[in-house]
Amino acid sequence: MDEHDIRALCHRYMDAVEAADLDTIARLASPEIRYWDSVTAEEHDHGALLAMVKAGAKAVERRSYDSRQIHVFDHGFMAQYALALTGRDGSTTTLWGALTARCFDGQLTRIDDYLDATKFDRALLFAPA
Numbered sequence: 866m867d868e869h870d871i872r873a874l875c876h877r878y879m880d881a882v883e884a885a886d887l888d889t890i891a892r893l894a895s896p897e898i899r900y901w902d903s904v905t906a907e908e909h910d911h912g913a914l915l916a917m918v919k920a921g922a923k924a925v926e927r928r929s930y931d932s933r934q935i936h937v938f939d940h941g942f943m944a945q946y947a948l949a950l951t952g953r954d955g956s957t958t959t960l961w962g963a964l965t966a967r968c969f970d971g972q973l974t975r976i977d978d979y980l981d982a983t984k985f986d987r988a989l990l991f992a993p994a
Contacts, residue, residue, distance in 0.1 A: 866968060868937045874968055875942045879930040885922035887915050895972040902978040914976075927951040931959075941967040948980065 866874070874893065881889035891911070894900075900914040901907070909917065921928070927950070934945040948960040964978040 866940070866971065870971070871937045871940075871942050871968060872935055874971065874973070875935050875937075875944055875966070876933075878966075878973060879933065879944065879946070882918055882921075883929050885918055887919060890918060891915060893973055895969070895974045898973055898975065900976045900978070903980055925950045926953050926955075940969065941965065 877889065878893050880886075881893065894911055894914060896911050898911050898914060900909045900917075902909075902917075929949045930944075930946045931949050932945075932947045936943045936945075943963060943965045945963045946961075948962055949957065950960065951957050960981050962978065962980040964976055966973050966977075967975040
């Protein structure tokens with residue numbers, strides 16, 4: 866994969882997460898993907914990644930990856946972003962984050978996602994009781 870392909874893969878992945886497009890995420894992520902996030906501090910597999918995206922979509926009305934800064938390197942990328950969330954009650958918050966990803970043959974093989982966890986609990990409270 867060249868720089869253009871890797872950058873496009875990053876945008877397709879982030880766009881798919883914004884839209885909770887599980888079919889696209891499932892295709893972009895290798896079946897053997899390992900996904901780690903700083904909120905749970907745990908590593909997850911392909912199925913758990915999809916479940917986390919689905920749960921996140923249910924918890925908020927809208928989410929978008931804004932202010933994307935993508936840095937490409939051999940076999941991967943680092944993306945810095947502002948995750949803008951709108952809760953079911955209309956409230957908003959922004960979580961600052963960065964993810965690093967490795968890719969091979971057009972698919973993501975590893976993602977390490979770092980979010981500003983100090984604001985994460987508040988973001989989860991958007992879901993109605």
